[in-house]
Amino acid sequence: LAPAVGVTVGQPVVVQVAVTNRGFASAWDVTALVTASSTDGGALNLAGPSPASAATLDPGAALTFTWSGPAASPGHVALSVAAAATDAFSGAPLTSAAGAGALTVQLPAGLVATVSADRSSADTRQAVGVTLAVTNGGDAPARLTAVLPSFSPGFDATCSAPDPPPRVLESGASTAFTWACTSATAGALALSGTVSGADANSGAQLFADPAAPATVTIQLPPALAASVDAAGVGTASLGQPVVLNVAVSNAGGAVATVTRVAPEVAPASAAVCGAATPSPPYPLAGGASSSLR
Numbered sequence: 001l002a003p004a005v006g007v008t009v010g011q012p013v014v015v016q017v018a019v020t021n022r023g024f025a026s027a028w029d030v031t032a033l034v035t036a037s038s039t040d041g042g043a044l045n046l047a048g049p050s051p052a053s054a055a056t057l058d059p060g061a062a063l064t065f066t067w068s069g070p071a072a073s074p075g076h077v078a079l080s081v082a083a084a085a086t087d088a089f090s091g092a093p094l095t096s097a098a099g100a101g102a103l104t105v106q107l108p109a110g111l112v113a114t115v116s117a118d119r120s121s122a123d124t125r126q127a128v129g130v131t132l133a134v135t136n137g138g139d140a141p142a143r144l145t146a147v148l149p150s151f152s153p154g155f156d157a158t159c160s161a162p163d164p165p166p167r168v169l170e171s172g173a174s175t176a177f178t179w180a181c182t183s184a185t186a187g188a189l190a191l192s193g194t195v196s197g198a199d200a201n202s203g204a205q206l207f208a209d210p211a212a213p214a215t216v217t218i219q220l221p222p223a224l225a226a227s228v229d230a231a232g233v234g235t236a237s238l239g240q241p242v243v244l245n246v247a248v249s250n251a252g253g254a255v256a257t258v259t260r261v262a263p264e265v266a267p268a269s270a271a272v273c274g275a276a277t278p279s280p281p282y283p284l285a286g287g288a289s290s291s292l293r
Contacts, residue, residue, distance in 0.1 A: 042075025111208035219253030
């Protein structure tokens with residue numbers, strides 16, 4: 001019987017019965033019979049045997065009968081085999097001892113993949129973690145062979161190699177592959193991946209892509225600039241208060257957190273400055289500006 005353990009629905013199955021004449025007389029009209037039974041719906045569509053029979057089987061000779069056909073429905077299949085012939089000397093009927101075999105017919109392996117990213121936004125050239133979760137929703141084991149990261153066309157992006165290496169995924173089991181991607185291009189970056197492999201029983205090819213990608217907004221990093229205006233005062237008397245207007249702008253794309261505004265006076269002993277209003281920290285969106293006093 002080949003294969004001997006598990007097959008997938010639709011997979012070709014070959015059953016072979018080897019008949020050997022261990023007596024001292026020839027056997028005439030040699031035939032073989034295979035009977036398949038199941039208690040849970042398993043079935044095979046076998047045709048044969050080939051040859052249908054043999055006119056003579058001499059002492060010590062052997063002959064193989066072959067049945068073949070696809071596995072038809074899932075379940076456990078028990079096989080019983082037997083051979084029959086006629087003794088060439090006496091004309092007495094001959095029967096062999098019964099043989100037995102078994103196999104399990106399974107539904108094909110079926111891969112389902114989903115993808116996620118560890119952040120919704122990132123700066124250009126900042127690493128984004130990607131996770132591809134894969135589940136085998138079929139009955140047969142899936143032999144995973146490759147995981148290929150992908151991203152939006154037109155982006156200057158690179159991704160590391162997925163980890164861990166592909167493996168066999170049993171029925172109902174799940175696994176996750178991770179990698180990191182960086183992009184030098186700003187915009188909405190769609191991240192995804194494809195897992196490929198084969199049905200471990202039949203060798204049929206398997207592929208799975210997530211139904212939707214993970215989208216990450218890639219922004220230019222924050223770029224802060226500041227300018228100072230002494231409120232039109234060019235000259236002041238000793239001890240006269242001077243109000244400084246400070247304009248802070250973010251020319252980048254990502255939000256910046258303004259954490260500190262520190263006046264600089266030269267020489268350092270020439271003046272004493274109060275705290276800026278409003279006082280940091282505060283967020284400053286990309287392309288925005290704020291005023292302090």
